[in-house]
Amino acid sequence: MATGSRPERAFERAHRGTRSLRPFRAVRYDLERVGDLAAVLGPPDDVPTAEQAAALAAHHPYHCLHLEVPDADGYSFQRAAAQYRAWRATGILARDEEPSCYVSAHRFRLDGGIATRLGVYLAASLAPDATARLLPHEGTNRELVERRLRQLAAVRAHAGAVYAVWAGDGTLRQALEASIAGAAPLWEHARGEEQHALWRVTGPAVEELAALAASRPLVIADGHHRFAAALRYARDQQITGTLGHPAAWVPVHVVDAADPALAVRAIHRLVRWLPGDWETLQAHLARHARIVAVRAVPSPEEAARLAAELARASQPRVLLLQERELLELALPTTPDDEPDAILVDALLLRHVCALEAETIEQVVEYTPDARAAAQAVLDGRALLAVLVRPTPLATVLAWAQAGRLFPPKTTYFFPKLPQGLIFYDLADPATLG
Numbered sequence: 001m002a003t004g005s006r007p008e009r010a011f012e013r014a015h016r017g018t019r020s021l022r023p024f025r026a027v028r029y030d031l032e033r034v035g036d037l038a039a040v041l042g043p044p045d046d047v048p049t050a051e052q053a054a055a056l057a058a059h060h061p062y063h064c065l066h067l068e069v070p071d072a073d074g075y076s077f078q079r080a081a082a083q084y085r086a087w088r089a090t091g092i093l094a095r096d097e098e099p100s101c102y103v104s105a106h107r108f109r110l111d112g113g114i115a116t117r118l119g120v121y122l123a124a125s126l127a128p129d130a131t132a133r134l135l136p137h138e139g140t141n142r143e144l145v146e147r148r149l150r151q152l153a154a155v156r157a158h159a160g161a162v163y164a165v166w167a168g169d170g171t172l173r174q175a176l177e178a179s180i181a182g183a184a185p186l187w188e189h190a191r192g193e194e195q196h197a198l199w200r201v202t203g204p205a206v207e208e209l210a211a212l213a214a215s216r217p218l219v220i221a222d223g224h225h226r227f228a229a230a231l232r233y234a235r236d237q238q239i240t241g242t243l244g245h246p247a248a249w250v251p252v253h254v255v256d257a258a259d260p261a262l263a264v265r266a267i268h269r270l271v272r273w274l275p276g277d278w279e280t281l282q283a284h285l286a287r288h289a290r291i292v293a294v295r296a297v298p299s300p301e302e303a304a305r306l307a308a309e310l311a312r313a314s315q316p317r318v319l320l321l322q323e324r325e326l327l328e329l330a331l332p333t334t335p336d337d338e339p340d341a342i343l344v345d346a347l348l349l350r351h352v353c354a355l356e357a358e359t360i361e362q363v364v365e366y367t368p369d370a371r372a373a374a375q376a377v378l379d380g381r382a383l384l385a386v387l388v389r390p391t392p393l394a395t396v397l398a399w400a401q402a403g404r405l406f407p408p409k410t411t412y413f414f415p416k417l418p419q420g421l422i423f424y425d426l427a428d429p430a431t432l433g
Helices: 006-015 050-057 078-090 142-155 171-180 204-213 224-240 278-286 300-311 340-352 357-363 370-378 393-401
Strands: 027-029 093-095 101-110 113-125 162-166 187-191 194-201 218-222 249-256 263-265 268-271 290-295 317-321 326-330 364-367 384-388 412-414
Touching (some): 078 093, 078 142, 101 171, 101 204, 113 162, 113 171, 113 204, 142 224, 162 224, 162 393, 171 194, 171 249, 218 224, 218 249, 218 393, 224 249, 268 340, 268 370, 278 290, 278 340, 300 317, 300 370, 317 340, 317 370, 340 357, 340 384, 357 364, 370 384
Parallel strands (some): 162 249
Antiparallel strands (some): 027 093, 101 113, 113 249, 187 194, 263 412, 268 364, 268 384, 317 326, 317 384
């Protein structure tokens, strides 16, 4: 639908002045019915393929990924919709009694130490004046948005949330710490050094947290396709629905930009095919980038150490690993702090290697794991591994607030949010209280 059409103007009029964030009544697993919550949680929807989601879901009859698996036709989600409705009807999933904020803590290993990231689940308005403060930082894939839209239209519930970064100074982190101080969590789970916990905050504190989180712009870290699909679904619903419909909101998980456990990792490139021989490509590359060092092929562990050193470099750098050697390259600087990943894609893949966009989709894979990237070259599964620096969080925030989008696979916010911790029901009028 074109911007400025009559239905969209009606949608905008209906939502003018709506507050941008609010508490909601989440739908959650009944722990007495499902047992270990960790057994039914899943990775984010952009991680597993449909086949991988089906395999993970098969481990438990109430696994949240049952809602992500399409029907046998690979297109529709009627079986997933029936599954969700059955879980609600039988009490496997139950709605909380009052609007709440849901504070989560994720403890994990980061840069050689242990860190704990705090975030809060809220509902974010999809009204135009509100989405102007919920900013994407990456472009989306039309097919993935369409798939998510079909799933939302059928199931009419979110099993996950949009992960958003609060462009603040640590105040939100402090408020979240205060909101759960001395309170027992609803659920906690530990596996080795990693630990998850969830609290439900009620009473006057919920409006205070929502107001604080709404006081600064939010930048989407993960969940761009979920957000885009929710926005389209909301517009359709608001044409025929009522003001305050749950579909006019989307669940978000908000983390303070100053949270010491907020991490952005690099996404490395694995190239399975190259046009021409390595010597010719290397000679071409030397005309556009300076070769700083040539090293022996590292082990996967050594590659991980080198990638960690690379992340601390103050100037654009990239490591090229192929079966015979490792090259360290100094990339040309740009006046607008363009991320190294974008420079690599433009300079190395498209210019030096002369790969068209369609070819890149077919022969380039992506991984945040430098060990796995090196192992792929050693095993012969890739001809070239390109290790890049992570994009600084400050650059992500600055570009998003300037209205500029990165191409996909520029950032990797670590760790990802699990699915199934909370559900947001689009069809239940009581979702918003």
